[in-house]
Amino acid sequence: MIDAMTGPMIVFEDIEKTYTMGTEIIRALDGVSFSVEAGEFVSITGPSGSGKSTLMNVIGCLDTPNRGTYVLAGESVENLSRDQLAEVRNTRIGFVFQTFNLLPRLTAIENVEVPLVYAGVPRRERKRRAAELLERVGLADRGKHRPTELSGGQRQRVAIARALSLDPAVLLADEPTGALDTATGHEIMELFHALHRDGATIMLVTHEPDLAEQADRVIRVLDGRITEDRRCAHQEVLV
């Protein structure tokens, strides 16, 4: 899918999202424009209340903007109905959350299979793909374990495998190391780097500057606006 893509994976043009609290209008996103090419690793950062979550929700098709255009993998999504938006969200976005959000009664392999079940992939093919994905995240031997039998880092690996199961256009990670100790957090970041080297488009939402700097590019938001959009120093050395 990603290989076949030409043009940007994400295009935001003048996106605005407002919330009304009583008589007050809060501009959570106030005219945000940027584009992300296929295969980029971009972090979105900023202090609490700056608009990161709102931006992530719009990118992830969990919410729609009040104004502006959003093109995801060549498809305009800003005016889709709820059902259409859910379809795009479920098939084109791979979510990774801080708290993993695995289903506790299912084994690792069954958790990875969940999106494939909803997508109607036959059982054998599902098992094969889920096993392959677990191997890719370094958990080939943990498929039969339930989340409680896995460490935090292993749980996040399962969640990442699940996020990759439908070959999403974008891997959207929200503070993915926030619930992990430093060393384990590094391992998870290493996994993102490996997936990036393999061609994945990754958007990492984090308030931690050190993590944000590990991406190729950092987009900083403040008061619902982009205040900075730059390549990281380690990238400038490379190019």
Ligand code: ADP
């Ligand atoms: P961050 O993720 O960077 O902490 P948010 O996107 O959550 O920032 O919030 C941006 C602004 O929008 C904040 O002022 C926040 O209070 C406001 N906001 C976010 N969600 C809502 C909501 N559902 N209703 C009202 N205001 C909201």
